[in-house]
Amino acid sequence: MDRSKYMALIFxxxxxxxxxxxxxxxxxxxxxxxLIVNINPIWIVMASLFQVAxxxxxxxxxxxxxAVNGIAxxxxxxxxxxxxxxxxxxxxxSAGISGIAFxxxxxxxxxxxxxxxxxVMLLTLLSNYVAFAIVAAASFLTLSLYHDVxxxxxxxxGLFFVFVVTVPGxxxxxxxxxxxxxxxxxxxxxxxxxxxxxxxDDAPDDMLRKPGLFFEATLYQSxxxxxxxxxxxxxxxxxxxPTSFLVAFPAFIVASIVATISLIPLGLGSFELACTGLLVSxxxxxxxxxxxxxxxxxxxxxLPMIPGLLLTRRELR
Numbered sequence: 001m002d003r004s005k006y007m008a009l010i011f012x013x014x015x016x017x018x019x020x021x022x023x024x025x026x027x028x029x030x031x032x033x034x035l036i037v038n039i040n041p042i043w044i045v046m047a048s049l050f051q052v053a054x055x056x057x058x059x060x061x062x063x064x065x066x067a068v069n070g071i072a073x074x075x076x077x078x079x080x081x082x083x084x085x086x087x088x089x090x091x092x093x094s095a096g097i098s099g100i101a102f103x104x105x106x107x108x109x110x111x112x113x114x115x116x117x118x119x120v121m122l123l124t125l126l127s128n129y130v131a132f133a134i135v136a137a138a139s140f141l142t143l144s145l146y147h148d149v150x151x152x153x154x155x156x157x158g159l160f161f162v163f164v165v166t167v168p169g170x171x172x173x174x175x176x177x178x179x180x181x182x183x184x185x186x187x188x189x190x191x192x193x194x195x196x197x198x199x200x201d202d203a204p205d206d207m208l209r210k211p212g213l214f215f216e217a218t219l220y221q222s223x224x225x226x227x228x229x230x231x232x233x234x235x236x237x238x239x240x241x242p243t244s245f246l247v248a249f250p251a252f253i254v255a256s257i258v259a260t261i262s263l264i265p266l267g268l269g270s271f272e273l274a275c276t277g278l279l280v281s282x283x284x285x286x287x288x289x290x291x292x293x294x295x296x297x298x299x300x301x302x303l304p305m306i307p308g309l310l311l312t313r314r315e316l317r
Contacts, residue, residue: 043238087308131221
């Protein structure tokens with residue numbers, strides 16, 4: 001990790017610490033303790049099932065991509081790779097780019113040819129961007145219809161849609177013009193674009209020419225976002241603060257957008273601040289919003305940390 005990422009991580013830690021401190025002072029400390037002690041285990045089990053389903057959804061997208069290419073790849077062997085990939089995406093928010101290298105390497109070790117593996121990852125990346133754009137549009141529409149739209153959310157929406165159009169656009173332009181013709185210099189200076197170009201310049205794009213497969217992959221990727229939002233919804237119910245899914249869904253999606261465009265490792269601080277702030281603005285109590293958000297992060301980031309690191313390390317070896 002270079003110095004800039006260390007500085008970003010430190011900033012995220014300070015931001016998270018400031019959020020927890022403010023929440024503890026604004027809310028009642030006894031209320032936080034009561035929420036934790038009275039957690040409903042049934043909803044925790046439900047949240048666990050939602051998280052398992054996210055890994056299954058990504059594994060199913062890969063399974064279908066292999067099947068369309070005539071490769072009978074066991075779904076069970078794809079599940080741990082999906083777990084490690086989603087963990088890497090959470091640990092280093094970059095809209096699906098973080099876990100690509102080790103998955104391609106893992107495919108290669110499992111006798112999947114490099115062109116097929118690269119093609120599957122290219123399909124995964126672009127369908128992830130399309131799915132992210134779809135759920136983002138749905139979340140901002142939900143905010144505008146049922147809740148107040150804040151100025152900062154409008155700014156976040158503008159930055160995100162520039163981001164989500166620029167990266168796939170650069171990939172498609174690269175595939176159309178070829179690496180030898182290059183991309184605009186200002187575009188190549190962006191770290192995310194440079195990483196994508198270096199990874200996918202030789203990747204075949206034949207899977208992108210199959211609308212049915214791309215639609216199916218986008219559907220599975222969208223399900224991942226919805227299931228993660230459902231996990232937040234379950235966490236609120238677990239601490240005795242049930243709310244509508246139409247509250248949890250935009251809170252999670254907008255917080256994910258903030259974490260992505262902030263480029264802070266783990267989305268540390270940025271995700272928690274955005275998610276807690278939105279939940280409070282939509283009627284949740286400070287104690288409930290902060291507790292549910294921290295529990296969610298425990299399920300999606302901290303709890304999978306050790307198995308995610310072990311799986312990633314094993315595959316990179």
